[in-house]
Amino acid sequence: xxxxxxxxxxxxxxAKAGETAAASCDAPGVTPDAVKVGLxxxxxxxxxxxxxxxxxxxxxxxxxxNQSGGVNGRGIxxxxxxxxxxxSTNGTAARELVENVPVLGLIELSTAVSGSADYLxxxxxxxxxxxxxxxxxxxxxxxxFSYLFAKGTAVTTFGQYARxxxxxxxxxxxxxxDGPSVEIANQLIASLRSQGIDTVDRVGYTTGSSSAAxxxxxxxxxxxxxxxxxxxxxxxxxxxxxxxxAGGDPKVVLSPSGYSQALVREQGPAIxxxxxxxxxxxxxxxxxxxxxxxxxxxxxAPELDDPDQEVAVASYISADLFLRGxxxxxxxxxxxxxxxxxxxxxDYDAGGxxxxxxxxxxxxxxxxxxxxxxxxNATATGFDxxxxxxxxxxxxxxLTGAAAGTG
Numbered sequence: 374x375x376x377x378x379x380x381x382x383x384x385x386x387x388a389k390a391g392e393t394a395a396a397s398c399d400a401p402g403v404t405p406d407a408v409k410v411g412l413x414x415x416x417x418x419x420x421x422x423x424x425x426x427x428x429x430x431x432x433x434x435x436x437x438x439n440q441s442g443g444v445n446g447r448g449i450x451x452x453x454x455x456x457x458x459x460x461s462t463n464g465t466a467a468r469e470l471v472e473n474v475p476v477l478g479l480i481e482l483s484t485a486v487s488g489s490a491d492y493l494x495x496x497x498x499x500x501x502x503x504x505x506x507x508x509x510x511x512x513x514x515x516x517x518f519s520y521l522f523a524k525g526t527a528v529t530t531f532g533q534y535a536r537x538x539x540x541x542x543x544x545x546x547x548x549x550x551d552g553p554s555v556e557i558a559n560q561l562i563a564s565l566r567s568q569g570i571d572t573v574d575r576v577g578y579t580t581g582s583s584s585a586a587x588x589x590x591x592x593x594x595x596x597x598x599x600x601x602x603x604x605x606x607x608x609x610x611x612x613x614x615x616x617x618x619a620g621g622d623p624k625v626v627l628s629p630s631g632y633s634q635a636l637v638r639e640q641g642p643a644i645x646x647x648x649x650x651x652x653x654x655x656x657x658x659x660x661x662x663x664x665x666x667x668x669x670x671x672x673x674a675p676e677l678d679d680p681d682q683e684v685a686v687a688s689y690i691s692a693d694l695f696l697r698g699x700x701x702x703x704x705x706x707x708x709x710x711x712x713x714x715x716x717x718x719x720d721y722d723a724g725g726x727x728x729x730x731x732x733x734x735x736x737x738x739x740x741x742x743x744x745x746x747x748x749x750n751a752t753a754t755g756f757d758x759x760x761x762x763x764x765x766x767x768x769x770x771x772l773t774g775a776a777a778g779t780g
Contacts, residue, residue: 398705402477407443408706409450410435410695411476413466414483414688418457423684427482428453429674430688433666434696436673444699445706452476456483463488471498478711480695482688490515499711501694503687510738514712516698518690518727519652522553523740527560527777530744530769531627531650532568534759535599540565540625542573543599544592546612549577557603557629560740563777564769565599573597580608589615592623599625606631606647607640614643632683637753645753650744653690654726656681657747657758658765662725690723697721728766743768 402409414427435449443449452474456463463481467489470476478499481489486500490508493500493515500515507522509515535543543565548554562572573595576588589612592600600616600623602609609628616623625648631637632649654660656667666689670680677685698715699706720730729743744767746759758765 400477400705400707401471401475403447403706406446407448407450408699409452409474409476410699411467411470411474411479412451412453413456413463413470413479413481413486413489414453415458415485416453416455418459420458420484424458424482426677426680426682426685427688429670429677429680430685431480431482431692433670433672433674433680433685434689434692437665437669438696440672444696445704449696449699456485456488458483458485460485460488464492467493471496477706477708478695478698480688480691482684482691497708497712499695499698499708499715501698502691513716513737516694516715516733516737518694518721518723518731519741520736520738522556523560523738524556525773525777526739527563527567527772528740528742528769529564529567529772530742530767531561531564531601532566532570533769534648534650534746534767535565535570535601535625535627536568537761538625540570540599542595542597543570543601544574544576544595544597545572546576546578546588546600546602546604546609548579548604550579554603558601560777561601561603561627563772565601567772567776570599578602578604578608578612580605580611583608585611585615586619588612589619589621592616593619593621598623599627601625601627603629606636606644606649609647610640610644613647631749632747632756634679634681634755637749637755640753642753644749645751647749648746648759649748649756650746651683652728652741652744653683653686653723654728655745655747655756655758655765656686657756658745660725662723665724666726686726690726693723693726694721729768739771742771 412431415421415424435451439448454466456466463485481500481502484505494512504517504520545558547558606628628649698711701714702710719732721733722730728745745765747756750757761767
């Protein structure tokens with residue numbers, strides 16, 4: 374596909390200065406007044422409940438774009454398919470969208486992208502979405518604003534946050550049988566060490582089989598004042614409650630999940646003071662970007678009762694990233710122009726929804742350096758935004774090589 378597009382690059386419309394020369398205005402999915410964009414997500418199956426807000430997030434962002442005239446004068450025509458979170462269905466649905474609809478590219482919000490990734494790479498189809506699988510690191514046609522599987526790298530940001538709260542010694546809770554849990558733990562240990570915080574113990578913990586009381590005593594005996602979890606928030610809540618019952622009072626408790634009003638209501642006072650890190654601007658920031666997001670969701674995805682949830686905003690950003698690629702591809706977009714020119718963007722921030730900025734030319738397979746932190750308030754009725762010198766953004770530096778190792 375890439376070679377075919379290159380061969381006809383001298384035909385068709387002229388490109389603007391500094392813009393990759395688009396071959397013609399008749400690329401797959403492109404008409405004079407519209408661009409077809411595909412969406413794959415699990416609308417059925419075991420993960421349908423977890424992803425039920427995904428389509429609403431995409432429709433909210435695309436609705437906002439179309440209200441403003443689309444991209445480069447073309448409206449966005451969204452065509453979605455259900456992949457049921459299975460690789461075989463994902464692969465079949467991707468081929469149908471690419472070959473039969475056809476679409477210019479895809480937004481993939483699924484845990485089964487393995488079913489289509491190789492095919493989409495071979496055919497040069499651009500993809501944006503959520504990195505729920507490590508394969509997102511391996512394909513140049515695939516883009517995300519945040520990478521979860523970033524082996525061999527870490528960032529100083531988490532250590533900076535813990536140090537700012539007075540943390541000095543850490544215990545890490547992990548699921549030793551779960552590869553991603555251990556890998557994230559490795560990254561967090563490197564981050565803490567970069568700021569002079571020693572990890573004095575790594576504790577395996579599984580809800581339902583591990584003893585919260587015994588783990589809590591281990592934490593207290595270690596002298597740790599920082600607890601970092603890479604396990605489920607319910608597991609961290611169990612341990613935190615047991616630590617406090619035993620007389621412990623950690624200065625920092627960090628979790629990668631749990632930013633949900635429903636979970637706060639469910640867990641109650643047990644998680645007061647728990648801090649969750651997020652790779653998007655928290656809703657408590659009430660920033661112009663958040664207000665714009667909330668209005669777009671109310672206008673174009675009204676069926677979603679509560680848009681203030683992670684899957685919705687992450688899906689919205691994934692759609693925004695696709696629109697940014699379409700804008701970069703110019704007035705006569707092609708699949709190759711989309712991929713080439715989006716990879717040149719060095720200051721992507723989703724209109725303020727992403728802390729800091731993301732360098733898309735360098736970010737594939739690497740962790741973000743900027744995050745926001747939210748704390749469960751003292752009465753466990755909601756969240757407070759963790760301030761950083763008047764800002765809700767905490768930005769560190771990338772660690773590589775020996776600095777990113779666990780020692």
